[in-house]
Amino acid sequence: MRKLGLETIAVRGGIDTDTQHGAVVPPIYLSSNYTFKGYDQPREYDYARRGNPTRSLLAKALADLEGGAYGIMTSTGLSAITTVIQLLSPQDTLLIPHDCYGGSYRMFDHLSRRGLFKLLVVDQNDAVALTKALDAKPKMVWLETPSNPLLRLVDVKSIAAQAKAIGALVVVDNTFLTPILQQPLSLGADIVVHSCTKYINGHSDVVAGAIITKDQQLGIDLDWWANCIGVTGSAFDSYMALRGLRTLPVRLQQHQKSAAQIAQFLNQHAAVKAVYYPGLISHPQHELAKEQQQGFGAMLSFDLIGDIEQAKALVENVSLFCLAESLGGVESLVAHPATMTHAGMEEAARLHAGIGNSLIRLSVGLESVDDLIDDLSRSLDVVLASV
Numbered sequence: 197m198r199k200l201g202l203e204t205i206a207v208r209g210g211i212d213t214d215t216q217h218g219a220v221v222p223p224i225y226l227s228s229n230y231t232f233k234g235y236d237q238p239r240e241y242d243y244a245r246r247g248n249p250t251r252s253l254l255a256k257a258l259a260d261l262e263g264g265a266y267g268i269m270t271s272t273g274l275s276a277i278t279t280v281i282q283l284l285s286p287q288d289t290l291l292i293p294h295d296c297y298g299g300s301y302r303m304f305d306h307l308s309r310r311g312l313f314k315l316l317v318v319d320q321n322d323a324v325a326l327t328k329a330l331d332a333k334p335k336m337v338w339l340e341t342p343s344n345p346l347l348r349l350v351d352v353k354s355i356a357a358q359a360k361a362i363g364a365l366v367v368v369d370n371t372f373l374t375p376i377l378q379q380p381l382s383l384g385a386d387i388v389v390h391s392c393t394k395y396i397n398g399h400s401d402v403v404a405g406a407i408i409t410k411d412q413q414l415g416i417d418l419d420w421w422a423n424c425i426g427v428t429g430s431a432f433d434s435y436m437a438l439r440g441l442r443t444l445p446v447r448l449q450q451h452q453k454s455a456a457q458i459a460q461f462l463n464q465h466a467a468v469k470a471v472y473y474p475g476l477i478s479h480p481q482h483e484l485a486k487e488q489q490q491g492f493g494a495m496l497s498f499d500l501i502g503d504i505e506q507a508k509a510l511v512e513n514v515s516l517f518c519l520a521e522s523l524g525g526v527e528s529l530v531a532h533p534a535t536m537t538h539a540g541m542e543e544a545a546r547l548h549a550g551i552g553n554s555l556i557r558l559s560v561g562l563e564s565v566d567d568l569i570d571d572l573s574r575s576l577d578v579v580l581a582s583v
């Protein structure tokens with residue numbers, strides 16, 4: 197039989213599964229506990245930290261979309277990541293990219309300092325450094341592609357093969373692209389994690405996370421850990437994210453269509469020094485993006501001419517881009533990494549990482565792209581006048 201399309205899986209998640217009343221849309225089960233059928237006769241669900249029917253529907257839909265065997269919903273993206281690293285013991289090494297999500301980095305750094313595992317941080321595009329790091333036989337190799345905020349890619353298939361050769365588990369944070377645009381399990385990863393807070397829910401009104409495993413038993417083990425450490429997701433958030441998920445494929449198509457137009461517009465503007473978007477032919481990994489992704493996504497960043505004053509002028513003059521952290525909602529957002537997401541970094545380290553004072557990040561929403569470009573155009577004129 198032909199495999200169902202991703203649009204079909206996304207729309208149909210949990211639809212028409214209510215055996216009691218035939219509800220088309222599945223109900224939210226808010227109950228914290230469930231009766232036993234009788235003495236020593238547990239049902240499928242007993243206590244909502246361990247399991248919840250609404251949560252299961254979302255987890256199943258996400259596992260189907262990623263092509264995995266098992267899905268787990270957690271309270272946040274970071275708690276999904278916290279659950280995955282329970283697989284590590286003090287003698288194990290975790291290998292992470294130097295430019296992974298700041299919250300992930302902070303957690304890995306602080307937990308490794310307390311001796312929970314050993315941490316190796318490398319630029320995974322530096323072949324020599326990567327080989328050297330793999331020689332240390334890490335138990336787990338963490339990937340995140342494209343990266344935030346510079347949209348750098350890593351070759352998942354190649355790194356997963358090298359990691360496999362030394363018996364490491366490969367984890368990919370797939371938040372930026374979602375299974376609609378990138379399926380890491382098919383590229384050799386064992387585990388995918390998501391911040392469902394972003395595109396999967398897509399409406400900026402839920403914080404949630406997910407773990408999807410290729411292997412059933414690994415999924416069962418991680419599900420056990422999620423219950424053990426108490427980080428499973430709420431029924432209401434699962435309901436909301438499942439609702440958002442239904443439109444994920446069509447949202448992403450429009451998101452990335454507008455992002456491509458905005459990238460082209462910025463690329464020819466006199467106030468813009470450089471644009472970072474994998475869909476541009478000038479992006480150094482454009483070919484890799486075409487190979488391992490099914491689209492270029494809707495996150496992009498750019499450097500303005502000038503310095504911090506110009507960045508300030510831009511974010512203060514746009515009106516259709518909210519100045520806010522997070523990403524992936526229907527509404528467009530603008531962020532200034534130097535004073536927001538990456539403010540905690542030492543300035544020298546931040547500049548070394550390529551995150552300059554004039555770097556601007558956009559999460560392109562679903563407003564009319566003509567309106568978004570007009571808005572940017574007006575603000576960039578102010579930037580130009582201020583140089």
Ligand SMILES: *Cc1c(COP(=O)(O)O)cnc(C)c1O
Nearest residue numbers: 272273274297369371391393404
């Ligand atoms: C936001 C984000 C996270 C953390 O998710 P929360 O839902 O905020 O806990 C992890 N990874 C990436 C790439 C993110 O963008």
